Amino acid sequence: MARRIKPIKQHTFESSNFDTFERDNTMTESTRLRIAIQKSGRLSTESQQLLKSCGVKFTINEQRLIAHSDNMPIDLLRVRDDDIPGLVMDGVVDMGIIGENVLEEEQIERQTLNKPADCLKLRQLDFGSCRLSLAVPKEFSYKDPSSLEGLRIATSYPNLLRRFMQEKSITYRDCLLKGSVEVAPRAGLADGICDLVSSGATLEANGLYETEVIYRSMACIIQSTQTQTPAKQALIDKILSRVNGVIRARESKYILLHAPTETLAQIVALLPGAENPTVLPLNDDTNRVAIHAVSTEDLFWDTMEQLTALGASSILVMPIEKMMG
Ligand SMILES: Nc1ncnc2c1ncn2[C@@H]1O[C@H](COP(=O)(O)OP(=O)(O)OP(=O)(O)O)[C@@H](O)[C@H]1O
Numbered sequence: 001m002a003r004r005i006k007p008i009k010q011h012t013f014e015s016s017n018f019d020t021f022e023r024d025n026t027m028t029e030s031t032r033l034r035i036a037i038q039k040s041g042r043l044s045t046e047s048q049q050l051l052k053s054c055g056v057k058f059t060i061n062e063q064r065l066i067a068h069s070d071n072m073p074i075d076l077l078r079v080r081d082d083d084i085p086g087l088v089m090d091g092v093v094d095m096g097i098i099g100e101n102v103l104e105e106e107q108i109e110r111q112t113l114n115k116p117a118d119c120l121k122l123r124q125l126d127f128g129s130c131r132l133s134l135a136v137p138k139e140f141s142y143k144d145p146s147s148l149e150g151l152r153i154a155t156s157y158p159n160l161l162r163r164f165m166q167e168k169s170i171t172y173r174d175c176l177l178k179g180s181v182e183v184a185p186r187a188g189l190a191d192g193i194c195d196l197v198s199s200g201a202t203l204e205a206n207g208l209y210e211t212e213v214i215y216r217s218m219a220c221i222i223q224s225t226q227t228q229t230p231a232k233q234a235l236i237d238k239i240l241s242r243v244n245g246v247i248r249a250r251e252s253k254y255i256l257l258h259a260p261t262e263t264l265a266q267i268v269a270l271l272p273g274a275e276n277p278t279v280l281p282l283n284d285d286t287n288r289v290a291i292h293a294v295s296t297e298d299l300f301w302d303t304m305e306q307l308t309a310l311g312a313s314s315i316l317v318m319p320i321e322k323m324m325g
């Protein structure tokens with residue numbers, strides 16, 4: 001059931017005064033930002049870690065479905081991942097962290113049922129990478145999706161499957177399973193499956209092979225389309241800006257090395273995604289300089305070897321904890 005966020009009194013929640021409210025944990029329930037995350041499963045640890053990296057302090061009590069942040073007016077609702085898109089779309093929570101696959105599936109479902117299906121996808125995250133694929137038993141001779149014409153397909157994603165099959169004009173029958181989809185063909189419940197794949201180990205273990213990727217997914221962070229108070233919106237913006245900083249830092253490396261001045265330009269050109277590196281003189285050595293650079297990509301071993309071949313030495317590649325600006 002949709003629930004409107006109550007307006008809040010400006011004097012208790014000044015958007016311009018974040019330093020104060022980060023320490024102030026006395027907001028009433030309606031003024032606190034509610035974020036839904038998966039209680040336990042593939043996304044739960046990384047969702048919690050991401051929020052902690054953004055400076056949100058909280059302690060999870062496994063028995064409790066709600067965790068109150070100690071330093072910010074934020075409550076974490078720990079729920080099944082399937083419930084997260086609906087909670088955000090109905091405005092019951094303000095934000096959620098969810099797989100794009102579950103979000104898209106719920107969106108199609110709700111559009112079909114004429115239920116609220118809108119939310120804002122704030123950004124894709126850097127975890128929860130998987131794909132929704134069709135797979136069939138090893139002995140099945142598969143040419144293209146039409147090989148499944150008239151057959152039964154087991155899935156937990158009936159809407160994404162239907163959209164794909166409609167685009168290919170293929171008729172099929174579905175068998176809805178909430179879990180253990182991979183065992184359906186062997187159990188005689190279906191001819192093929194449409195399920196999530198990451199390493200492919202589960203398909204392999206069940207004598208299946210992947211034939212078609214129908215949807216590629218990552219985790220994402222979403223926001224309700226309900227109008228927020230300026231202060232609450234400012235907190236959402238702040239979380240998003242920190243998420244951006246955390247992900248940029250995780251994707252970047254700090255590189256230090258010594259380089260001969262004569263190959264400096266070639267060495268800088270080899271550093272992946274590094275803009276305007278700092279070049280510093282070395283004590284008592286006019287033929288070599290120190291380079292400090294932030295690279296937006298990892299520095300691979302073969303690039304390290306090419307750098308060494310150009311005379312680079314003392315190469316250090318270090319992780320970055322935080323980034324801003
Ligand atoms: N093998 C995988 N590797 C990486 N990410 C995955 C993998 N499988 C699923 N995911 C992503 O993580 C999400 C949650 O997966 P999980 O298997 O924990 O869901 P679940 O069993 O439905 O959990 P819940 O009990 O919350 O309903 C998926 O919807 C998908 O976005």
Ligand SMILES: O=P(O)(O)OC[C@H]1O[C@H](OP(=O)(O)OP(=O)(O)O)[C@H](O)[C@@H]1O
Nearest residue numbers: 042179180196197198199200201202203
């Ligand atoms: O390709 P793989 O790396 O083997 O991953 C795929 C499996 O991962 C997910 O299940 P999960 O292990 O999360 O358990 P679940 O069935 O309880 O959701 C998904 O539903 C697949 O079964």
Ligand SMILES: [Mg+2]
Nearest residue numbers: 080081082083
């Ligand atoms: Mg689920």
